[in-house]
Amino acid sequence: MPSIASRYAELKRDLAAELCACGRAPGSVRIVAVTKRQPLDALREAVVLGIEEIGESYLQEARPKLRAFPKLRAHFIGHLQTNKASGIAAAFDVIQSVDRLEAGLALAKAAQALGKRLPVLLQVNISPSERFGVRPEEAVELAEALRALPSLELDGVMAIGPLTEDPDARARSFERAAALFGQVGGSTLSLGMSGDWRQAVRAGSTLIRIGTALFGPRS
């Protein structure tokens, strides 16, 4: 199996080439290393390589990792359950998966109690294969409601691409996410995972969430 170091070097090289090929500025896409279901050793290796931002999907699993590496910028990318909102608001720096008002309100209350202003992204649903995310036609209304909550800082959009091998269908979904990002506003379009980040970058992604391509298969 290739090492995390060689995978990371390859990813950075491929990302730079892709940005150049589509006429985008070098360094205009951040890599968030998705460490869910990866051992602490993998995380340690990533930190040594200079990775500064990680993504986790489950609060329980993330807690010991974030305790071990408190300087990492931690992105919550899992489904946001309202009963976990206060723990999530306390443990994470960015919440990428706000997809309904109820979740936003719970987070806002938790952030206010912690005395922090919490950056969040609006998760939009651009794919029939995906369960979560606000429906595109409701995204702008939800964004406005979230912007009215002073303890949250809505900074853009997150979406999960469709489970399809059809590049045209995927491109259409990603273009939809990019258009919604234009309407919602903010500085972050979180789009693209190990299998589809190139197309996401072509569609305007500013942040890719990479697990398998960095760490290999999850346990």
Ligand SMILES: *Cc1c(COP(=O)(O)O)cnc(C)c1O
């Ligand atoms: C697991 C996960 C990823 C990473 O997926 P890979 O295909 O392993 O890169 C990215 N985003 C979200 C929301 C995830 O749940």
